[in-house]
Amino acid sequence: xxxxxxxxxxxRSSTLSATGDRLARRTAHELAAIEHAAQVRTAVVASxxxxxxxxxxxxxQTGAYAMQQAALVAxxxxxxxxxAPAAAGDxxxxxxxxxxxxxxxxxxxxxxxxx
Numbered sequence: 001x002x003x004x005x006x007x008x009x010x011x012r013s014s015t016l017s018a019t020g021d022r023l024a025r026r027t028a029h030e031l032a033a034i035e036h037a038a039q040v041r042t043a044v045v046a047s048x049x050x051x052x053x054x055x056x057x058x059x060x061q062t063g064a065y066a067m068q069q070a071a072l073v074a075x076x077x078x079x080x081x082x083x084a085p086a087a088a089g090d091x092x093x094x095x096x097x098x099x100x101x102x103x104x105x106x107x108x109x110x111x112x113x114x115x
Contacts, residue, residue, distance in 0.1 A: 055113045062109045066102045073098050 077095040
């Protein structure tokens, strides 16, 4: 008769086992939720980095092109001033206005990219 256990002790043992199983399932579920949240946050950070790189590329390409065009305008202004010295003042004014316009476009691009 030593193999016979009282009913109450069997019930208590199965209740503890069921409670332990529920706790294990809940813990596994919460750990999975934490892992999922970490993956989502990692993806958000990576996406934000890619967006910032695209913004940098846009501003850098615009700025580089603007510098090339400003140099070209300055070169044309100098050549024309040598060909027509009397127009040198007007050419300088037009060069300055053109380069200022180019600068304004670069500033506008920066503003648009940062919005």
